[in-house]
Amino acid sequence: MIRVEGLTKNYGSLTAVDHVSFAIEEGICFGLLGPNGAGKTTTIEMMEGILAPTEGTILFRDQAIGANFHERVGIQFQHTALQEFITVEETLKLFSALYIRHRDLEEVIEICSLRDILKQDNRKLSGGQRQRLLLALALVNDPELVFLDEPTTGLDPQARRNFWSLIEKIRAEGKTIILTTHYMDEAQELCDDIAIMDHGHIIARNSPENLLSAHFEGVLVRLPWEESQPLPFPENVRRINNHIEIHSQDVDKTLHELIHAGVHLEGLSIHAPDLEDLFLKLTGSSLRS
Numbered sequence: 369m370i371r372v373e374g375l376t377k378n379y380g381s382l383t384a385v386d387h388v389s390f391a392i393e394e395g396i397c398f399g400l401l402g403p404n405g406a407g408k409t410t411t412i413e414m415m416e417g418i419l420a421p422t423e424g425t426i427l428f429r430d431q432a433i434g435a436n437f438h439e440r441v442g443i444q445f446q447h448t449a450l451q452e453f454i455t456v457e458e459t460l461k462l463f464s465a466l467y468i469r470h471r472d473l474e475e476v477i478e479i480c481s482l483r484d485i486l487k488q489d490n491r492k493l494s495g496g497q498r499q500r501l502l503l504a505l506a507l508v509n510d511p512e513l514v515f516l517d518e519p520t521t522g523l524d525p526q527a528r529r530n531f532w533s534l535i536e537k538i539r540a541e542g543k544t545i546i547l548t549t550h551y552m553d554e555a556q557e558l559c560d561d562i563a564i565m566d567h568g569h570i571i572a573r574n575s576p577e578n579l580l581s582a583h584f585e586g587v588l589v590r591l592p593w594e595e596s597q598p599l600p601f602p603e604n605v606r607r608i609n610n611h612i613e614i615h616s617q618d619v620d621k622t623l624h625e626l627i628h629a630g631v632h633l634e635g636l637s638i639h640a641p642d643l644e645d646l647f648l649k650l651t652g653s654s655l656r657s
């Protein structure tokens with residue numbers, strides 16, 4: 369549906385996005401992941417047509433982005449200033465009037481669970497309510513493609529989960545979604561396909577399941593770090609802050625070896641590798657700065 373080739377953005381001597389290429393299929397939720405400053409926002413702002421690339425091309429349905437592109441896409445920006453002293457309902461009508469294409473506002477209100485706050489002033493909205501309204505504003509023109517730039521940053525865990533179910537509803541309608549996030553659990557939950565960005569480059573690209581199975585076999589055994597602990601199999605052991613992590617293909621065998629070596633197992637946990645672990649493996653640094 370949308371393809372970028374050699375996409376590059378320089379800010380003076382800084383290359384924020386460095387010859388990035390990928391294509392996104394119709395009907396999927398695509399996640400662009402990476403830590404703060406990786407170049408995610410810059411990449412999607414170029415794809416949204418609001419930031420001019422230094423180099424590279426963007427094709428939407430095999431054509432260069434044209435004048436009617438903004439009618440066909442919906443954008444939820446990371447920072448949007450909402451008009452003050454007007455209600456949620458008035459805001460929806462105001463934004464809807466900006467487009468030729470419309471979706472029935474009743475449907476948008478239903479999808480984004482806005483019914484109870486329609487008469488509320490924009491200044492009085494909670495973080496979760498505000499994000500739901502911003503999502504609704506991205507849907508008023510019934511877009512084919514929806515861009516969501518870090519839509520759950522700053523939300524509490526419950527509000528994040530509620531927001532995920534809204535995204536699921538939009539995807540179930542067949543819309544294509546491009547989502548940036550630095551929450552790996554969000555990507556794992558929502559995305560069919562992901563690209564992990566770091567320092568302006570795509571360092572991995574595939575479905576979350578394929579990426580994990582390509583990079584990991586087995587499980588991670590974690591233990592609290594103690595200076596005095598004797599540790600067998602040093603090649604599989606990595607120290608991360610205040611714990612150590614053992615990459616194990618055979619949990620029974622690993623536990624047996626640990627016990628045999630006299631390691632205290634108090635605080636031990638076993639978990640399946642996730643995208644956070646993948647990022648650590650690929651870059652050697654933790655995702656959250």
Ligand SMILES: Nc1ncnc2c1ncn2[C@@H]1O[C@H](COP(=O)(O)OP(=O)(O)OP(=O)(O)O)[C@@H](O)[C@H]1O
Pocket residue numbers: 379382384402403404405406407408409410411550
């Ligand atoms: N207008 C600008 N002028 C100069 N540098 C910029 C500008 N916008 C972004 N940058 C720099 O480009 C790099 C990429 O920024 P970008 O906002 O795209 O990253 P991000 O992955 O979206 O990060 P975040 O998760 O914090 O939003 C950063 O080093 C940032 O400081």
